[in-house]
Amino acid sequence: MPYLELKNIEAGYQKNKPILKNFNLSLEKGELVSILGPSGCGKTTTLRTIAGFMAPSRGSIIINGIDYTNKPPNKRNIGLVFQSYALFPHFTVFNNVAFGLKMRKTPNDVIKKKVDHLIDMVGLNGLEDRLPGQLSGGQRQRVALARAMVIEPSLLLLDEPLSNLDARLRINMRSEIRKLQKKVGISMLYVTHDQAEALSLSDRIIVLHSGKIEQEGTPENIYARPSSPFVAKFMGFENNFDSEAAEIDEKNIVIKAGSEFVKTELYPNIKKGDKISAFFRPDGVALALKKTENSIKGKVKTVTFQGGNTQYFVQTELGEFSVVIYEKHPSFSEQPVYLEFPEGSIILKRREAE
Amino acid sequence: MRQIHQNRTILFLVFIPLIFIVIFFLVPLFFVLIESFYSKAGRFTLIRYINFFMDSRNLFIYLRTLKLGLIVTIFAVILGYPTAYVISNAKAGRRSLLMSVVILPLMTSPVARTYAWLIILGRFGLINQSLKAMNLIKTPLRLIYTENAIIVGLLQLFLPLMILSLVSAMENIPDDLEEAARSLGAGWLKGVLLIIFPLSMDGLILGATLVFTGSITAYVTPAILGGTRVLTLSTLLRQKSLVLMDWEGATIVAVVMVLTTLILYILLRKLRPKLI
Amino acid sequence: MKKSTALLIFIILVYTFLIGPFLIIFLASFGSEELMTFPPKGFSLKWFHKVFTIVMFRDAFWSSLKIALGSTASALILGAPIAYALVRFKFPGQNFIEVIFSSPAIIPGLVIGFALLRFFVLLTNLPILLGLYIGHTAILLPYTVRVISSSLRNFDISIEEAAVSLGASRLKSFFIVILPSIKTGVVASFILAFITSFNNVPVSLFLTGPGVATLPIQMLVYMEYYFDPTIAALSSILIVFTVFIVQSAEKLIGISKYV
Numbered sequence: 001m002p003y004l005e006l007k008n009i010e011a012g013y014q015k016n017k018p019i020l021k022n023f024n025l026s027l028e029k030g031e032l033v034s035i036l037g038p039s040g041c042g043k044t045t046t047l048r049t050i051a052g053f054m055a056p057s058r059g060s061i062i063i064n065g066i067d068y069t070n071k072p073p074n075k076r077n078i079g080l081v082f083q084s085y086a087l088f089p090h091f092t093v094f095n096n097v098a099f100g101l102k103m104r105k106t107p108n109d110v111i112k113k114k115v116d117h118l119i120d121m122v123g124l125n126g127l128e129d130r131l132p133g134q135l136s137g138g139q140r141q142r143v144a145l146a147r148a149m150v151i152e153p154s155l156l157l158l159d160e161p162l163s164n165l166d167a168r169l170r171i172n173m174r175s176e177i178r179k180l181q182k183k184v185g186i187s188m189l190y191v192t193h194d195q196a197e198a199l200s201l202s203d204r205i206i207v208l209h210s211g212k213i214e215q216e217g218t219p220e221n222i223y224a225r226p227s228s229p230f231v232a233k234f235m236g237f238e239n240n241f242d243s244e245a246a247e248i249d250e251k252n253i254v255i256k257a258g259s260e261f262v263k264t265e266l267y268p269n270i271k272k273g274d275k276i277s278a279f280f281r282p283d284g285v286a287l288a289l290k291k292t293e294n295s296i297k298g299k300v301k302t303v304t305f306q307g308g309n310t311q312y313f314v315q316t317e318l319g320e321f322s323v324v325i326y327e328k329h330p331s332f333s334e335q336p337v338y339l340e341f342p343e344g345s346i347i348l349k350r351r352e353a354e
Numbered sequence: 355m356r357q358i359h360q361n362r363t364i365l366f367l368v369f370i371p372l373i374f375i376v377i378f379f380l381v382p383l384f385f386v387l388i389e390s391f392y393s394k395a396g397r398f399t400l401i402r403y404i405n406f407f408m409d410s411r412n413l414f415i416y417l418r419t420l421k422l423g424l425i426v427t428i429f430a431v432i433l434g435y436p437t438a439y440v441i442s443n444a445k446a447g448r449r450s451l452l453m454s455v456v457i458l459p460l461m462t463s464p465v466a467r468t469y470a471w472l473i474i475l476g477r478f479g480l481i482n483q484s485l486k487a488m489n490l491i492k493t494p495l496r497l498i499y500t501e502n503a504i505i506v507g508l509l510q511l512f513l514p515l516m517i518l519s520l521v522s523a524m525e526n527i528p529d530d531l532e533e534a535a536r537s538l539g540a541g542w543l544k545g546v547l548l549i550i551f552p553l554s555m556d557g558l559i560l561g562a563t564l565v566f567t568g569s570i571t572a573y574v575t576p577a578i579l580g581g582t583r584v585l586t587l588s589t590l591l592r593q594k595s596l597v598l599m600d601w602e603g604a605t606i607v608a609v610v611m612v613l614t615t616l617i618l619y620i621l622l623r624k625l626r627p628k629l630i
Numbered sequence: 631m632k633k634s635t636a637l638l639i640f641i642i643l644v645y646t647f648l649i650g651p652f653l654i655i656f657l658a659s660f661g662s663e664e665l666m667t668f669p670p671k672g673f674s675l676k677w678f679h680k681v682f683t684i685v686m687f688r689d690a691f692w693s694s695l696k697i698a699l700g701s702t703a704s705a706l707i708l709g710a711p712i713a714y715a716l717v718r719f720k721f722p723g724q725n726f727i728e729v730i731f732s733s734p735a736i737i738p739g740l741v742i743g744f745a746l747l748r749f750f751v752l753l754t755n756l757p758i759l760l761g762l763y764i765g766h767t768a769i770l771l772p773y774t775v776r777v778i779s780s781s782l783r784n785f786d787i788s789i790e791e792a793a794v795s796l797g798a799s800r801l802k803s804f805f806i807v808i809l810p811s812i813k814t815g816v817v818a819s820f821i822l823a824f825i826t827s828f829n830n831v832p833v834s835l836f837l838t839g840p841g842v843a844t845l846p847i848q849m850l851v852y853m854e855y856y857f858d859p860t861i862a863a864l865s866s867i868l869i870v871f872t873v874f875i876v877q878s879a880e881k882l883i884g885i886s887k888y889v
Binding site: 082 | 531534
Binding site: 386423471615 | 633637640644645647649651652658666668679709711726731739742744746747748749765767768832846850853862864870872873875877878880884886887889
């Protein structure tokens with residue numbers, strides 16, 4: 001039996017318009033699962049429902065075999081890290097972290113020991129007496145983490161915890177959160193709209209799209225094999241074209257690309273003659289001056305050097321595609337080129353009959 | 355060069371309004387102030403103030419005014435706090451309705467508002483008639499021209515100010531904080547006491563300042579509900595000036611009122627917490 | 631939920647206390663007896679009729695309207711440049727200006743009225759209406775300055791700078807760029823100031839004189855001599871108007887945040 005289980009949850013702000021409908025989710029003990037999706041997809045609703053701030057109109061929430069559906073939030077022992085951190089501005093760092101323990105009437109010496117331990121763990125030694133207003137964004141983030149973790153919650157929920165930090169700090173905090181989670185062995189549900197964040201720290205990712213789970217799997221799996229156009233776009237497969245499976249042998253599928261043909265890996269559910277959509281990443285393809293085996297003809301329309309890489313917009317008979325090449329200087333100008341597809345760079349999705 | 359240009363703009367903007375307020379506000383007040391401190395012979399003196407407070411009737415009225423202000427403020431806090439909490443947590447539509455009703459007493463003609471209390475508290479008013487109908491009393495109780503009547507009237511007028519300051523303070527507290535407290539195990543009441551109360555202290559003190567100073571300087575309410583029987587500083591000022599034509603005495607009352615108000619303002623401002 | 635029921639009952643009681651008296655005055659104004667009683671006996675509209683036949687009320691209403699409109703307009707015209715200077719510039723004496731223009735709201739109105747009365751005695755032959763108008767303008771200034779400054783603070787200064795950089799003069803850009811974007815604040819301060827003036831008693835108390843009185847003062851005078859429901863009827867009319875203005879102002883511009 002999974003550690004956390006949401007069964008047939010229906011929840012939302014308005015009665016007749018639930019954001020989550022018949023929603024199921026599970027999480028194993030010690031697992032870090034990310035819920036990934038654009039804003040409005042229902043990730044925050046999921047989190048607030050688990051935390052107890054939103055009552056589901058249907059379904060149940062089970063943690064460790066106990067029904068939590070009707071428990072008030074203050075009796076759930078679920079840690080929550082807010083996007084805004086929600087630190088108490090009138091309490092010092094120490095008192096912020098100690099808050100949950102005080103609510104549990106923990107003896108003072110135990111509080112001191114536990115809080116000191118957590119403050120040490122998140123690296124805030126020496127800042128115990130500061131007020132939140134005197135801390136940097138990264139430090140506040142750490143206080144929020146320590147405060148939620150000190151109560152030894154049965155589950156830690158994080159709501160876009162890094163979205164208010166600058167890019168460099170965000171990357172540091174990512175690995176720190178992952179390390180902390182591994183060390184403590186806590187179960188975490190992590191909500192984000194940033195695919196890089198989800199990919200880098202999760203055991204498993206759940207991609208959410210308008211209240212429904214679009215795809216679920218390991219980061220590697222989701223990154224390489226998105227199962228729907230939505231996930232494909234979200235994972236950076238920005239280019240797509242309509243096509244048809246022309247030929248299938250034991251190893252490859254050959255698909256139509258306008259007046260030409262390219263081949264890619266096999267897809268078990270695609271048969272010859274199927275109408276399909278093909279997706280590829282801007283940085284998954286190459287450009288060449290001469291015709292090569294797996295390529296189509298095009299013409300460079302714009303060249304934008306971005307430092308470290310160059311972005312080209314290439315016009316082909318299938319439409320305009322974005323191509324990113326990692327190079328020190330742009331190596332193509334506005335000229336005819338061939339767009340080359342390395343093995344496995346194109347993913348396919350069967351189009352339903354129209 | 356730019357600086358000169360800018361100074362000219364500022365002077366242009368400020369000049370006429372400043373002249374107006376100096377002539378028609380500062381100078382008249384200043385005259386009153388000066389007059390109260392100088393004897394007819396032109397020497398500085400505190401004798402009028404000493405005489406004012408030595409008169410036990412004046413002292414009694416002064417202390418009564420402060421007492422009424424304090425009681426009204428305390429009730430405003432007790433009634434205003436839960437109300438403000440509900441309003442600040444209400445959804446947009448309901449919130450707007452609740453707020454527009456709250457400000458109604460502030461916007462209504464003070465004579466009309468106070469007159470309503472005459473109908474309720476009067477000799478043949480709502481309360482006396484109801485008590486009589488229930489056979490609890492035979493002769494009407496005297497409810498108007500009492501301190502309690504003034505308190506009730508002032509409370510209706512100034513409770514809205516307390517509610518408004520509390521609501522605006524509470525709305526500056528992110529909802530997240532209360533939720534964070536709850537997720538950490540705090541019950542509803544603990545959340546309010548530990549998070550909302552200290553963080554809305556600023557609004558509470560601002561509200562208390564407005565209610566207290568408003569109450570001790572209000573005129574219409576004590577004039578109608580207290581009459582000449584229960585005088586306060588403001589009705590005393592009117593009596594001394596417009597009825598008894600005792601301009602010297604009235605001047606002292608006026609200055610005492612201003613100084614008391616200003617001192618309260620300054621003291622209560624000092625109490626306001628400074629959050630970083 | 632126990633907590634919410636208890637709170638709900640509490641709130642209903644508080645709101646009953648705040649607006650219940652207005653309902654009572656409304657009911658009382660339909661009574662038919664000469665002496666004010668509650669609950670009223672009989673039903674009659676005669677007190678409403680009487681309100682309109684009493685000449686002193688009619689005259690006082692017009693005086694009040696004239697004074698309120700005039701002083702509100704003046705307070706806006708005098709207050710707007712002050713608000714603009716306070717928000718846009720840093721200059722020596724800024725604090726002083728800010729304090730002076732907010733102090734008529736802190737100094738008790740009764741004292742302002744008293745001081746003005748003593749001052750106007752020096753200016754012999756000052757018409758009563760003019761005195762009232764000046765006094766009201768002085769006490770309205772804090773409202774207009776405060777509300778307009780807070781609107782200006784929310785206004786993005788770069789929009790004005792854009793207008794100036796495109797060739798508009800400061801004065802022109804005030805009228806074509808700033809004013810339209812702060813019009814909610816201007817309307818709010820107009821409504822607040824108008825109501826404040828129209829309802830004012832403490833200042834008017836000292837500045838009215840033979841032949842000229844404002845409506846609230848005239849009502850107080852009437853109450854000293856009569857205890858019939860005429861005042862209840864007049865109050866009802868005023869309350870209905872206030873409710874109408876407040877409700878629409880709250881819906882349209884959220885007046886409560888400017889109070």
